[in-house]
Amino acid sequence: MLANRTLVVLACAGVLLTGCTAAGQDTAVEDRSRTAGAASGGEDHGGNSGRAGRSAPEPQAVRPAEIPALGPRTRAAVPEDALQAVVVTGKDADSNRATAVLYEREPGQGWQPASGPWHGHNALKGWTDDHRQGDLRSPVGVFGLTDAGGRLPDPGTELPYDRGPAFRISGRGFEGEPLAGSFDYVVAVNYNRRPGTTPLDWTRPLGAGKGGGIWIHVDHGGPTQGCVSLPRGRMKELLRWLDPAKRPVVVMGDAAALAR
Numbered sequence: 001m002l003a004n005r006t007l008v009v010l011a012c013a014g015v016l017l018t019g020c021t022a023a024g025q026d027t028a029v030e031d032r033s034r035t036a037g038a039a040s041g042g043e044d045h046g047g048n049s050g051r052a053g054r055s056a057p058e059p060q061a062v063r064p065a066e067i068p069a070l071g072p073r074t075r076a077a078v079p080e081d082a083l084q085a086v087v088v089t090g091k092d093a094d095s096n097r098a099t100a101v102l103y104e105r106e107p108g109q110g111w112q113p114a115s116g117p118w119h120g121h122n123a124l125k126g127w128t129d130d131h132r133q134g135d136l137r138s139p140v141g142v143f144g145l146t147d148a149g150g151r152l153p154d155p156g157t158e159l160p161y162d163r164g165p166a167f168r169i170s171g172r173g174f175e176g177e178p179l180a181g182s183f184d185y186v187v188a189v190n191y192n193r194r195p196g197t198t199p200l201d202w203t204r205p206l207g208a209g210k211g212g213g214i215w216i217h218v219d220h221g222g223p224t225q226g227c228v229s230l231p232r233g234r235m236k237e238l239l240r241w242l243d244p245a246k247r248p249v250v251v252m253g254d255a256a257a258l259a260r
Contacts, residue, residue, distance in 0.1 A: 065110030084247070087258075096224075119231075120233065121219055145248045157240060192210050
């Protein structure tokens, strides 16, 4: 009887499991388990080998690209349906030199640069969060771009374009530069104005004391009274790029203000 039991155990250890007694099967399986465990470097508590038992890192969701250097407050002010943005940045709050970069995105996608940087000017004394008539500062914020115009013919914009002699200007700027031609092409910035009207509409919803008549126009080589100015060729490029179906906006201010 003992000899038969020994034969059964040996048969189990030799992987001949069919017909093994319960006692012989348990012993053989335990022996084989220990042998396999030693060969594989041990097992974790879950019954898997130590290496295979480690969980793979969770894949990180890719967030849509944001416009660089804009802080959470500024980003939140950009409407969700805006697919074009002109970002105008001044070095500091008192600087009258600015840089513009155009950004575009597809619905549900991240922002991508479309053109720039372009160099131009803003108001003589820099930027402000509380623009007032005559303060010689440009308003900080996010504003719609819905209307255009100028002294010269429409260069091919899809925005409503009001052409007329009222855009003629003369005289000299703060640095003695001639102002002639500055309003050959303009895009109205929707700060304290009524959208959907000519840039020459002087309606001031916030009151006259809050200023207005803020445009993006042709650069004359010096600071402005409150507008943003870009080189003539860039103004024509901007006008051709702006698409009212993409709800364009201008994001403008000094670097520190835009980073909030």
